[in-house]
Amino acid sequence: MHSIISKPRLTFWQLWNMSFGFFGIQFGFALQNTNTSRIFSTLGATPDELPLFWLAAPVTGLLVQPIIGYLSDNTWHATWGRRRPFFFIGALLASIALFLMPNSTALWMAILVLWLMDASINISMEPFRAFVGDKLDESQQTAGFAMQTFFIGLGGVIASLLPMIFTNYLHVSNEVVNGAIPDSVRYSFYAGGTAYFLSVLWTVLSSDELPPEDMEKFRMEKAQRRGLIYSLKEVFGGFVHMPKTMVQLALVQFFTWFSLMGMWVFTTPAVAENVFGTVDGKSAIFQEAGNWVGNLFAVYGGVSALVAFVLPKLAHATSRKFVHMLCLVIGGLSLISIAFIHDKNVLMLPMIGVGIAWASILTMPYAILAGALPAKRMGYFMGVFNYFVVLPQIVANLVLGPVIKHLFGGHSVNVLVLGGVSMAIGGILTLIVSDSAKKEA
Known part of the structure; x- marks a missing residue:
């Protein structure tokens, strides 16, 4: 449970400043989620x-997040604080990885840069979740996570639209030339890398x-924790001491993030085949489909940004777990409907449902969990909780390849179903899930 010492109630703009870094972080995630399959396909996958x-x-999330959470829990600097050093690094x-990714000239290079990029995003992202638990009283925590969700949605909209903006409005080439990643994608990653760094820097400088x-x-407890063996024991030993609420949420997270990984990996080839009629990753039509997927992902990101402000009110009127249940069911039915749509414009409709689910996924589990965690280990347990985000993604990546090849006849849209x-x-x-929440203010 949280400390009995009350935390100062933050203003709207203080919540804004402490969450603004997520605007940039989502540039990294959105560019990755929207364009990685496109880049891999262009390079021959x-x-x-x-x-x-x-x-x-x-x-990388599996390895990085608990370690970063543990380290940030045990960090304090008079100027930089506890979480902000990790935001900055x-x-x-x-940002460096985002500049490197679209300049990959071979598949193996793109895969290596993806490792670097995702590890780096995790270093800055994980402490942001603990930041809310550190600074906000429980009555403000859902609002804090909702503000993060707003910036995640807003950043996702702009980042997902960047290839289309460069192609249609700035007249940058969207075609594969000599096997290289299209210029529209390259410039999008350059813009994303810049936005990432500046947004996080804003939070570092504007929040205490x-x-x-x-x-x-x-200081005494930190001194006692020194040593590699002790640190490893602390990092991995907490799995046997997880709060009951965390164990229950783990099962929900498994089915949720298995679904999301399938969506991120296969939406581009699914739309290219099911709507645009091509499976050739080097073709101009496939690249056009890739831009359209950016539009679709922008829709779900934009919807999530708007819905984020509604969720705390719905949770106050009902309960956080009821809201999360409803949003996930809406998102699931929306994904299933994609298989029956062959008009690119109509595809916008299921993305609204996915956006509703995405807003809740980024808000409700963390708000429910924060109230069940000890304050001094907030960063660590938020890192451990990430295992139940990345493990289902690993399972999805291991099983979906054989499934699509041997059960789905190579048709990517079936993975979305x-x-x-x-x-x-x-x-x-x-x-x-057990949620003994205070009424949200």
Whole structure:
């Protein structure tokens, strides 16, 4: 449980400043999620190979997040604070990776840069979740996570639209020339890398942090934790001491993020085949489909940004777990419907449902969890919780390749149907979660 010492109530603009870094972080994630399969396909990957190549993303999260959470819990600097050093370092490395990714000239290069990019994004992202628990009283935590979700949605909209903006409005080439990534994608990643760094820097410079309640005790405990063996024991030993709520949410997260990974990996080839009529990753039509997927992802990001402000009110009127259940079921049915749509404009409709689900996915589980965690280990347990985000993604990447090849006849859209069913199951399982929340203000 949280400390009995009350935390100061933050204003709207303080919430804005402390969350603004997520605007840039989502540039990294949105560019990655929208364009990685496109880049891999352009460099010669086949649909059944894509999940294996995407393994870099969840595996780095599996390794990085608990370690970063543990380190940030045990960090304090009079100027930089606890979480902000990790915001800054992660943002710098992620920005470099975003500049490198579209300049990959071979498939293996793109895969290696994906490892670097995802690890760096995780370094800056994980402490942002703990930042809310550090600074906000429980009555403001759903609002804090909702503000993060707003910036995630807003950043996702702009980042997802960048290739289309460069192509249609700035007249940058969207075609593959001599096997190279299209200029529209390259310039999008350059813009994203710049936005990432500057947005996180804004939060670093405009927000402060609460020092440990007992600085002397903090220093003594930190000294006791020194040593590699002790640190490893602390990092991985917490799995047997997870709060009950966290264990229950883990099952919900598994079905949710299995679905999301399938969507991110296979939406581009699914839309290219099911709507644009091509499976040739080097063709101009495939690149056009890639731009359209950016539009679709922008829709779900934009919807999530708007819905983020509604969720706390709905949670106040009902409950957080009811809201999450409803949103996931809506998202699951929306994904299933994509298989029956062959008009690119009509595809916007299911993306509205996905956006509703995405807003809740980024808000409700963390708000429910934050109230069940010990304050001094907030960063660590948020990092451990990320295991239940990345493990289902790893499972998805290991099984979806053989599934699409041997069961789905190579048709990517069937993976989206499977993902929709999985997301709906996750929604129903939310009903078993214990949430002893205070009424949201």
